[in-house]
Amino acid sequence: xxxxxxxxxxxxxxxxxxxxxxxxxxxxxxxxxxxxxxxxxxxxxxxxxxxxxxxxxxxxxxxxxxxxxxxxxxxxxxxxxxxxxxxxxxxxxxxxxxxxxxxxxxxxxx
Amino acid sequence: xxxxxxxxxxxxxxxxxxxxxxxxxxxxxxxxxxxxxxxxxxxxxxxxxxxxxxxxxxxxxxxxxxxxxxxxxxxxxxxxxxxxxxxxxxxxxxxxxxxxxxxxxxxxxxxxxx
Numbered sequence: 001x002x003x004x005x006x007x008x009x010x011x012x013x014x015x016x017x018x019x020x021x022x023x024x025x026x027x028x029x030x031x032x033x034x035x036x037x038x039x040x041x042x043x044x045x046x047x048x049x050x051x052x053x054x055x056x057x058x059x060x061x062x063x064x065x066x067x068x069x070x071x072x073x074x075x076x077x078x079x080x081x082x083x084x085x086x087x088x089x090x091x092x093x094x095x096x097x098x099x100x101x102x103x104x105x106x107x108x109x110x
Numbered sequence: 111x112x113x114x115x116x117x118x119x120x121x122x123x124x125x126x127x128x129x130x131x132x133x134x135x136x137x138x139x140x141x142x143x144x145x146x147x148x149x150x151x152x153x154x155x156x157x158x159x160x161x162x163x164x165x166x167x168x169x170x171x172x173x174x175x176x177x178x179x180x181x182x183x184x185x186x187x188x189x190x191x192x193x194x195x196x197x198x199x200x201x202x203x204x205x206x207x208x209x210x211x212x213x214x215x216x217x218x219x220x221x222x223x224x
């Protein structure tokens with residue numbers, strides 16, 4: 001089982017749509033969780049951290065289910081500018097680097 | 111605040127040649143990471159430094175890859191000799207501390223091995 005697995009994608013949605021990405025992780029000792037965004041031929045940039053209680057940042061909502069080792073990202077009212085690859089990221093074990101999923105590509109069209 | 115600086119941005123070499131990449135992290139960031147991102151994949155950690163000491167190099171192909179961070183600031187990553195499968199983007203990232211703290215990435219070096 002891969003350490004971080006994401007929906008394969010790509011997701012092609014119209015503007016204004018709601019889209020959800022899912023991610024599972026294998027290490028139950030993981031402590032930190034993030035969603036990064038990566039535009040084509042650019043570096044990954046932090047979109048948001050994911051907290052156990054769930055958290056929201058504008059149109060973006062992240063959820064964490066530790067029991068199921070599952071992370072989600074919901075994007076409401078999709079914009080053209082949301083088109084990117086979304087990387088699910090977890091902390092492997094304390095004191096070590098982050099582990100990235102392969103990413104899910106989102107394409108929002110007008 | 112200046113971000114993570116990397117150079118060169120692009121590099122094309124032939125197999126069996128050597129190449130070096132340079133990274134300057136965000137000022138004050140003690141932890142520095144080198145990642146390899148192959149097309150269609152997420153970044154994969156190659157090596158992690160805490161100041162000038164190596165924390166994790168378990169996924170670094172040590173027969174051909176080497177990295178150093180001599181004064182705890184800048185870092186270089188070297189490949190010698192390069193193979194075709196080394197074609198990838200090499201990303202440098204830094205964070206204040208290790209263990210899940212937010213990482214900031216440089217623009218990366220895109221390497222093509224012919």
